[in-house]
Amino acid sequence: MIFAFKIGFLEVRWIDILDILLVSVLLYQLYKLLKGSVAVRVLIGFLVLYLVYLMVRAAQMELLAGILGQFMGVGVLAAIIIFSQEIRKFLLILGKTTFRQNGILQSVMIWKRKVEKETTNITPIIEAIKSLSTTNTGALMVFSKSSELKFYVDSGDLIDAFISKRLLISIFNKYSPLHDGAVIIHQGKVRAARCILPVSERDLPAQFGMRHRAALGMSEATDSLTLIVSEETGQMSLARNGQMDSNLSIPEIRRRINAYLQETEKENKVEEPESQEPGEAA
Ligand SMILES: Nc1ncnc2c1ncn2[C@@H]1O[C@H](COP(=O)(O)OP(=O)(O)OP(=O)(O)O)[C@@H](O)[C@H]1O
Numbered sequence: 001m002i003f004a005f006k007i008g009f010l011e012v013r014w015i016d017i018l019d020i021l022l023v024s025v026l027l028y029q030l031y032k033l034l035k036g037s038v039a040v041r042v043l044i045g046f047l048v049l050y051l052v053y054l055m056v057r058a059a060q061m062e063l064l065a066g067i068l069g070q071f072m073g074v075g076v077l078a079a080i081i082i083f084s085q086e087i088r089k090f091l092l093i094l095g096k097t098t099f100r101q102n103g104i105l106q107s108v109m110i111w112k113r114k115v116e117k118e119t120t121n122i123t124p125i126i127e128a129i130k131s132l133s134t135t136n137t138g139a140l141m142v143f144s145k146s147s148e149l150k151f152y153v154d155s156g157d158l159i160d161a162f163i164s165k166r167l168l169i170s171i172f173n174k175y176s177p178l179h180d181g182a183v184i185i186h187q188g189k190v191r192a193a194r195c196i197l198p199v200s201e202r203d204l205p206a207q208f209g210m211r212h213r214a215a216l217g218m219s220e221a222t223d224s225l226t227l228i229v230s231e232e233t234g235q236m237s238l239a240r241n242g243q244m245d246s247n248l249s250i251p252e253i254r255r256r257i258n259a260y261l262q263e264t265e266k267e268n269k270v271e272e273p274e275s276q277e278p279g280e281a282a
Contacts (some may be wrong), residue, residue, distance in 0.1 A: 132168075134234065141227045143227070148191065157193055161189060178194050
């Protein structure tokens with residue numbers, strides 16, 4: 001057997017290095033797919049538990065290793081059930097990926113060149129919101145600063161166009177075939193329209209219908225900011241971290257979208273006291 005190097009009593013083979021690299025790539029791709037959804041927290045939970053199990057087994061703690069071992073056995077089955085949708089998408093993506101389409105070599109390399117990030121110009125968004133609000137046109141826009149929300153983008157129609165007032169107004173025009181559902185905005189582009197968002201199960205005041213429920217659900221499930229323009233009243237609301245602030249003015253909407261897109265940990269803490277529960281906002 002050809003050893004690469006030795007650390008104390010540990011003999012590391014080339015095949016071990018390849019093994020670790022492949023697992024890292026697999027985990028990274030899985031993380032990229034789940035990033036922005038609650039499933040990533042479940043995945044991290046599983047990984048932590050698995051690490052503990054490995055350490056307990058290495059330390060030969062028979063009883064705990066036995067219990068955790070049983071749990072891991074069932075855990076794999078549970079993970080398949082919990083992640084059934086994600087696993088399906090992951091396999092679909094793997095199946096669809098070809099050298100020509102996605103540059104598989106590029107995507108599997110950890111040192112892959114970072115794609116230059118587009119910044120979001122919010123002026124056309126604000127102009128569009130103003131117009132949608134004054135004409136009582138219902139709208140749902142999800143802003144995501146960290147994740148492309150692939151899972152939700154895939155539920156709608158891919159657009160991938162630079163933001164413009166005309167584009168947003170056309171999408172939400174009630175005669176447009178794209179007006180139902182949400183638009184997802186990421187890195188200066190409208191990624192998709194007609195996206196289906198997760199719906200919040202919470203008790204909400206009667207005036208909040210499905211659009212508001214979907215915005216709140218999205219804010220519970222992901223680290224995104226969702227804007228709602230009410231079709232009934234033209235009022236504008238923002239949902240973030242499971243909280244909704246209603247009846248906001250245009251300058252306030254501009255400030256909050258800007259703050260979200262440029263957010264740092266510190267700004268996050270300053271924002272918190274301003275949030276209201278949906279009930280309080282009514
Ligand atoms: N899960 C969902 N994901 C994305 N969009 C949704 C979802 N559920 C409903 N919607 C959107 O919400 C619209 C229905 O809104 P509804 O009238 O029930 O909402 P509302 O909260 O009362 O808002 P409004 O004040 O605009 O009436 C649908 O036509 C659709 O565009």
